[in-house]
Amino acid sequence: MAAEIKLKPGLYIHIPFCIKKCPYCDFYSTADSRLIPAWLDAVKREILLYREYSSSFSTLYFGGGTPTVINEHAMRELVGFLHENFTFLPGAEKTIEANPNDLSRENLKMLRDLGFNRISLGVQSFDRELLEFLERRHTVYEAEQAIELIREAGFSNLNIDIMYAIPGQTRDKWISTLSRAVSFKPEHVSCYQLTLKEGTPFWNLRKNSTICMPEETDEEAFFLETAKFLKHRGYLHYEVSNFARDMKYVSVHNSLYWKHHPYLGLGPAAHSFFNNTRWWNCKSVKQYLKSFEDGNTPVEGREELTDDQLRLESLFLNFRTTGGMDIESFQTFKRVGTVLPILEKSNLVKIKDGRVVPTTKGLLVADSIPCLFL
């Protein structure tokens, strides 16, 4: 999958609105939908700032928040404006993240008309109790309904997001969610472990012992079983949390992040990366809006990566994907000679076609492997 990704940049638009905040989520989003018109205006201004920069993009990704909460009018206007100012390569992957109960026949038709060809559906679980525990807005039925409508509308590239290691989730429950997900033959499945971030309501609940998170050995078991289950059903485990039914369904956009390919991110909290420079916008919608009012750009920070930093990033990014790292680049790191054989022996990495790639067990500790070579 590495080779065929075009070096053309990707475009990310952050839509920071959710109808209701989920108790485990620490993404930046707001439930204040009154800000949408002003936000739309500002994003359009930001688009104008960059219109000179890139002639064409290889991907488009609407992420959130919940992109599907903005109304048809705003959606059309935004996508229209994007196409007025930017061009996209033919066949560009165009993804929108969607919440099941925001989708209707009409609305899906519109998304298709606007050029989206991939939907990433936030199902999280096919278990009623767990969905309720997660305080999601949708029901199991609505999720299933949404999948049918998505297919009906002609989307042939669907990702389903599901989550494991939820308090109260047994392995059986998880396997049945996985089976249900797979029964819809999605082209892509993302399986995330629920992790609690400081400041979220769940974090506090755990702190006062109201909820109890699974043990490390359970987490391990969830992960390994997931990998095994999906592999048996023909899915390719290509990144820690991501599975594709086929090479061609590997998420092009997300791969840009992992391969240091360029991307432009617009909207509050969005990050961009071009020519070894990364920059990011201010987080909150209010600040974002204010920067335009003040005649400034919303860019809050910027860093130019040194060669060493790029190397370091590529080390940990590569070890999160089963593509791994080519041996030559890898050998420039410290201690490779002593540590690599030990990792191989411990079945954490293997060498395949001139690349050092993490095994499934290795993906479990992908964040630590780089530490050995610092």
Added chain:
Amino acid sequence: MEHIRNFSIIAHIDHGKSTLADRLIQHAGLINKREFRDQILDSMDIERERGITIKSQTVTLPYKNDRGEDFELNLIDTPGHVDFSYEVSRALASCEGVLLLIDAAQGVEAQTMANLYAAMEHDLEIIPVINKIDLPAADIERVREEIEIELGLDSDAAILCSAKAGTGIEEVFKAITERIPPPKGTTKKPLSALIFDAQYDSFRGTIISCRVFDGSIRNGDTIRFVSNSATHRVEEVGVFRLKLERRKELSAGEVGYLIAGIKTVSDTSVGDTITLESNPSAVLLPGFKEPKPMVFSSVYPIAADDYLSLAESLDKYKLNDAALVYQKDSSAALGQGFRCGFLGLLHLEIVQERLEREFGQFILMTAPSVKYKFLLKSGEKVTVDNPHYYPDPGEIEKSEEPFVRIAIIIPERYMGAVMQLCMERRGVNSKFNYPTHGRIEINFDLPLAEVIYDFYDRLKTITQGYGSFDYEFLDYRESSLVKVDMLVNHEKVDALSLIVHQNNSRKRALNICERLKEEIPRQMFKIIIQGAIGGNIIARSTINPYRKDVTAKCYGGDITRKRKLLEKQRKGKSRMKMVGAVEIPQKAFISILKTDDS
């Protein structure tokens, strides 16, 4: 000479020695109130933190008594730990009297006793001073009683003062001038002066602190060190104010400094006698000892690239610490480093801390060892202070280890516990003395290896700080020794090898396995720690791997965050040593020196 007094202040830690010294300096008018900075004499950070004086400093205080006579009072500071007992004895040898400081609330404590004995050995006039009388908890009557009963001194002679509040200071001065005898000696005899300290100054070279007993030294004189006959031309002599103050000469009875183009402190030896080349005094002042390293350990830079900078730092450090000896060393697991010799464990720790703090070196030290002697079957004799060079066991005819004679003074109630400790540590040949009522002095012959292994800490724990402790080298004695190697994931970590007595080997090995298990963080694979004698595994522990650490998502902004985290970890690595793929924190190497129960 009638108007010179040479004295030291001796005290248990925290009884106010530094505060009193500062107060005397202030009272003598060497500094005004505004400059009065707390604790001028203890200038090194480590000393202040640990509350011990390592390098002594000296100051000459001018004083006019109520009859208008001018005095010069030389306050000679003394280091306060057993590793430096030799320096203490040289400082005391330069005095005629001491102030024995006792906290009015704490009363007589272990070091008060030990210090008293040291002062008595030198036949010094002892002036008990009860300090901190301003404290609400001060119990002067009780302290007086202790002075009478436990120290056997006349409590009526005790002076009451508060170094902090500044009360009783004039009385202290009075007692110094009236009760401490003036120095004896004559300028008519050939020069004999005692070196009691030496410090390195980057501009002027070595500054020698000395006490002149007979004769005098002037600029331009050619002096000779009696121990090694080295000669030097004197560039400057003078006395210690807060800065150096030049004088034309130093003569009998005086204390001062001398600069003579001596490059490093190691070219001089504390305790040596200085005389004049032209008119030498034949005799060495009594008590001279070459500083002898007793404890050996290797020092490695944590990052191999830092070897050269470590070498430079050691060179610089050595300028000011003659007691440290070192030479190049290398280890399979740890790369290039230095084998160092120290006076004792505290000295070792101080060197380590100062290298880190003052020279910015991240270092790792191997398990300390003493010097062992082996007679091989071939008839060859070898001396080994590094487990790395332990001879092939099949070749060894006879092994010997150094023994010391220890002296412990404690209140009688701790006798049982201390006896037990000494026996556990293979003590033999015990002897008891009752120096004063309620106190007991215990002597034992103990292997030095047992003493450096945590003995002093244990003693302090079981005697709640009341144990005073001193040791001196005795001889080498036959002993059955083995070398224990530690393996981490089957790889020998030579820095953790140690030579121990056969009977202790399993216990020590188990102890180290457990320590390492605590100190080495879990890693992504199982870590097996083993202790082995030859091919025989005698102890083992395992550290289970962590199972999962990966974060679920990593997009746009997460990448920067994650990289920063790694960059931080990389910095933290400067305190880790990689052995194979296992990260061993510096702490782990130090932790193995401690026993379970300390």
